[in-house]
Amino acid sequence: MTVVTIARLTIAEAVRRRIVLVLIALTLVSVALTTLGVERLVSLARADGTNDLQIQVGISQILILVAFMFSFVLAMTAAFLGAPAIAADLESGVAAAILVRPIRRAELVLGRWLGLVVVVVAYAVASGLLEIAGVGLVSGSAPPYPMLAVGYLAAQAIVLLTLAILLSTRVPAIASGAICVVLFGLAWMAGVFAGIGTFLQAGPLVSVAEASRWLLPTDGLWRGTIYGLEPPIIGAIVGGRVGPAASANPFFAAEPPPLPFVAWSAIWVALVLGLAVWSFSRRDL
Amino acid sequence: MVISTEFLAKQYGHVQAVADLSMRVGPGEVFGFLGPNGAGKTTAVKMLLGLTRPTGGHGTVLGAPIGDREARRKIGYLPELFRYQTWLTAREVLELHARLIGGASAISRSDIDQGLDEVGLGARTDDAVGTFSKGMQQRLGLAVALLGNPRLVVLDEPTSALDPSGRADVRALIGAVRDRGATVFLNSHLLSEVERVCDRIAIIDGGRVLASGALDELLGADALRLRATSLGAEARSELARFGRVTEAADGWLSIAGVPPDRQPDVVAFVVRRGGRVHAVDGGRRSLEDRYLELIRANQADESAAASDARGSTPAGEAP
Secondary structure (H helix, E strand, O other): OHHHHHHHHHHHHHHHOOHHHHHHHHHHHHHHHHHHHHHHHHHHHHHOOOOHHHHHHHHHHHHHHHHHHHHHHHHHHHHHHHOHHHHHHHHHOHHHHHHOOOOOHHHHHHHHHHHHHHHHHHHHHHHHHHHHHHHHHHHOOOOOOHHHHHHHHHHHHHHHHHHHHHHHOOOOHHHHHHHHHHHHHHHHHHHHHHHHHHHHOOHHHHHHHHHHHHHOOHHHHHHHHHHHHOOHHHHHHHHHHHHHHHHHOOOOOOOOOOHHHHHHHHHHHHHHHHHHHHHHHHOOO | OOEEEEEEEEEEOOEEEEEEEEEEEOOOOEEEEEOOOOOOHHHHHHHHOOOOOOOEEEEEEOOEEOOOHHHHOOEEEEOOOOOOOOOOEHHHHHHHHHHHHOOOOOOOHHHHHHHHHHOOOHHHOOOEHHHOOHHHHHHHHHHHHHOOOOOEEEEEOOOOOOOHHHHHHHHHHHHHHHHOOOEEEEEOOOHHHHHHHOOEEEEEEOOEEEEEEEHHHHHOOOOEEEEEEOOOHHHHHHHHHOOOEEEOOOOEEEEOOOOHHHHHHHHHHHHHOOOEEEEEEOOOOOHHHHHHHHHHHHHHHHHHHHHHHHHOOOOOOOO
């Protein structure tokens, strides 16, 4: 019950402080501009006599790049919403006033996490589906698994949000946010290295890059988003012609993330959240 | 006992913030907790509230071990440097705390309105906290601390941002809390405030209690202070038959234990023995005098102990 009270407070804060309003406005602008771009592209290509299959392939690639932009924006949002979640309350003294009440420290951390998960997931789902619908409307082509793509996008944001909250129990807000964004970038690069390493058959490089993918599962989940947006035809063409070299492309995924990896991502979130509770419970206010 | 601690201690690395804090506060008392900046007052308060973990000793608050969750349901707290959520209205801040208190102590909307009224925020209930002045935020903090009729109210510097009439309001509120049988633990620098509202006080420095007790005991009732010149050494020593005499550098003589009806006799004695009396102060010592005396003596002891420690280092060894 207390967790829900804190979660509601967190959501109310995001709404009142106009964070949600800004996110909605930015999403509408991004969706409008990208949809307009796709519409122009499709009209010009059709006028030029390009066949529909080629257009569909082109659109899917644009959608993946737009999703990459959204994934980056979402990662930043998750990092900068999560980073002050506990740290700012400690600095303002709000945490002391609240924790004197009969509530557990775990309830404050879990409530904060839950509230921000609702905000971030709602943002991911709304912006993702709106973009897919907009592009579908003007191009007539739809990705094979839109819900899967959006789900992985949201999962990636949850991972980063959880990390930001863990850091927030010990590190000032700005530092936590910066650390999360840098780690997100490094994890993505590690994924790229793993792909190129596979192509070049550089075993040790692949091992290190793969290990980092398990340490911070954002990049592995991003592959799930790509898979959800990619028409099967691309998998067939690229996989058939290019072979293992295809894995070097950070915007291509031949298959969805394996089930053990998805399960690990869920366990990872639970572990890091548990660590955040433990870290916050042990600190003096 | 509402608060009882035995040798409560907190060490941060090499710094001993609180050492051997032992005290008892009974029900219905207004207890003043005094000390200079950095004396360990806020750390002590945070330990009592379960916000900071003691590194030594133990204690109980409202009969439960310190930090107990159920006991916290009956504690109200006004933190020292604080800022409530600026984007909530005053009423929403109180509603949030009412939900967090939860349990059987259901707090109604009219309780909340009444609480805001009592601290003088009745006209601002639906305004955002971000628009409040410092003094109004402190009033809101008081309303939060008094919400749900707590049995123990801990106030950390409750009047630091208030004007004189605000301070008078707070004194009245503290009186009302005491009247309904609750205990007030008041952490304050404003000695005159403490002197006016507290039944008992503790003075701490360097994390230790230097003195504690009822105000009368601590200030020594019935002291007579007078400033006289032309009084011979023999006459001065004879003054001791009225009470213990201490002589300050500024020429004031202080004679302890002189009841009001004997004070004219002391003055008459001094005049009879040729002394010229310039001023007479028949009241007890002020809390400020007593406070400064204790703190200065403690700091002198500490520096003497520190130089002793240096002096006793065997030659040839690094200090």
